[in-house]
Amino acid sequence: LRNAAKTLTGYMLERNCRETLQNAFLMNGYFVELVSYESMIWPRTKQYRADFAIRTNALLEEGIDTWLFECKSYTAGIGRGTISKMNQLFAMAYMESPRKRGIKVSVVVNHVAMIEQAREYYAGCRIRDYFSFIxxxxxxxxxxxxxxxxxxxxxxxxxFKVQDGR
Known part of the structure; x- marks a missing residue:
């Protein structure tokens, strides 16, 4: 029963994030297409499958047409898994650049403390690929x-035409 509740909570978080982001893209004038399960897998070694993915024209100028999203909830514990998930994504990017495949990857969070922790942790980095926390x-x-x-x-x-809190 506990695993079922955890699965349902995870599904609801993903659905809420997906719907919120779809609306945000549309409200900012971009097209949105949900991507099939197979297209959510990156890199070619198939080590990572996003919670969901959207094909959009929001970053076409940068050569990006697919955006992968990983959802993390504050209720799972502040920052629990958020920084380690991004570090895992960085390690995979070292093996195969998502940018070269037209992909951006974002970790979606639902509490300001989580994005502030990420901002503090990664502010001094300089990377080649497109990664963000939303x-x-x-x-x-x-x-x-x-x-x-x-x-x-x-x-x-x-x-998304929002203030970057930096």
Missing amino acids: LIDPVNRCVKDEFCIPRIDGTEKSV
Whole structure:
């Protein structure tokens, strides 16, 4: 029964995040298409499957057309798994760049403390790929913040027209 409740909670979190992000893309004038299960897997070694993925034109200028999302909840414990999940994604990016495959990867969180922890931890980094943390308000179902991990070329930016809390 406990595992069933945990699975249901995870499903509801993913659904809430997916619907919130779909609406945010649409409200900012971008098209949205949910991506099939097979397209949510990266890299070719198939070591990672996103919670969900969206195909969008939000980052076409950067050569990105697919966006993978991993959902993390505050109720699972502050930051529990959030930083380690991003570190795992970085390790996979070392083996195969998501950018070269037209992919951006984001960890979606539902509490300001989680994005602040990520911002503090990764602020000094400079990377080649497109990774970010997105804070959503699960009650009002809106994107509150996106912290794009700084890129080597300085092109990191949020497409959600929200203030970067830096």
